[in-house]
Amino acid sequence: MQGDLFGGLNDGLLSRAEALVDIGKHPGASPPVTGLPQLKHDMMYHPSMGPPHPDGASRYGWTGHARSHFVNNNDDEFGPDDLRIDLSFSCPHTCPTPPVVRVHAFCCMNSMMAAAASHPSLPHPHGHPHSGHPHPAVGMHDADTDPRELEAFAERFKQRRIKLGVTQADVGKALANLKLPGVGALSQSTICRFESLTLSHNNMIALKPILQAWLEEAEAQARSKRRDPDAPNVLPAGEKKRKRTSIAAPEKRSLEAYFAVQPRPSGEKIAAIAEKLDLKKNVVRVWFCNQRQKQKRMKFAAQH
DNA sequence: ATGCATGAGCC
DNA sequence: GCTCATGCATA
Numbered sequence: 001m002q003g004d005l006f007g008g009l010n011d012g013l014l015s016r017a018e019a020l021v022d023i024g025k026h027p028g029a030s031p032p033v034t035g036l037p038q039l040k041h042d043m044m045y046h047p048s049m050g051p052p053h054p055d056g057a058s059r060y061g062w063t064g065h066a067r068s069h070f071v072n073n074n075d076d077e078f079g080p081d082d083l084r085i086d087l088s089f090s091c092p093h094t095c096p097t098p099p100v101v102r103v104h105a106f107c108c109m110n111s112m113m114a115a116a117a118s119h120p121s122l123p124h125p126h127g128h129p130h131s132g133h134p135h136p137a138v139g140m141h142d143a144d145t146d147p148r149e150l151e152a153f154a155e156r157f158k159q160r161r162i163k164l165g166v167t168q169a170d171v172g173k174a175l176a177n178l179k180l181p182g183v184g185a186l187s188q189s190t191i192c193r194f195e196s197l198t199l200s201h202n203n204m205i206a207l208k209p210i211l212q213a214w215l216e217e218a219e220a221q222a223r224s225k226r227r228d229p230d231a232p233n234v235l236p237a238g239e240k241k242r243k244r245t246s247i248a249a250p251e252k253r254s255l256e257a258y259f260a261v262q263p264r265p266s267g268e269k270i271a272a273i274a275e276k277l278d279l280k281k282n283v284v285r286v287w288f289c290n291q292r293q294k295q296k297r298m299k300f301a302a303q304h
Numbered sequence: 305a306t307g308c309a310t311g312a313g314c315c
Numbered sequence: 316g317c318t319c320a321t322g323c324a325t326a
Contacts, residue, residue: 187322244324
């Protein structure tokens, strides 16, 4: 029960996939997929493809949760300042626990459940766009969605952030202090991905105005040199840490080979693959999900 | 910087 | 069960 992972499809493909694994890699060498029920497979985003055509994301409840209308795009001004600011701004001493502040990054870091539970009305406790702020595209123009512009902004953002002496993690936390409606803290990961353009096009568009707002605030504050003992945070002790599964190279190669043949295996196929590779079914399922997502990310910086 | 994971919203 | 935004953990 292993040569039929792809059900009625045929063992040929599988064998081929496995052969590829043995051989080493896979790339373009595997589209012999004669008649695979290839589903609508969202294409990769190419900067050259021009603006949004986010057919993909826009049809999935994308309500622009993080889209901010309050920010206009005038990111062409380079701050000639090389001042360094201590960290984030605002909310110096009197920052108890305001009603709408997203301070989860400071206090209840660990459990995302806690974050979600404690701020049920947050646009994105860590997650998603929901009924929150259905602000379509207020005053957005091509420049806001133009890949080239996003790329340029990301680059400028990074440079200016570094000049300010602020880390990606700092920016993420500081975002909450901005107190922009519907804008909470973000992780270092997300800031990093924004800078490296490894987020979806929509995600980039949504985050840009927010990061832009932060950058302007930060530079303004840096100019007016202010010092406040904004005491950072102390991570709460003892919390069950999430353990990250590590898929070994051989298994990963197999998965890649399977993916090349069929990016969207059915549940049964996933189960079969999981068994064959001796991995949890869920691990395999998530791997495919992440692989698909990864395939759709921007990352056009390296393509230029 | 990136791999594996979670959870909301949707089908 | 999927997509999508996002994050913890880790290389």
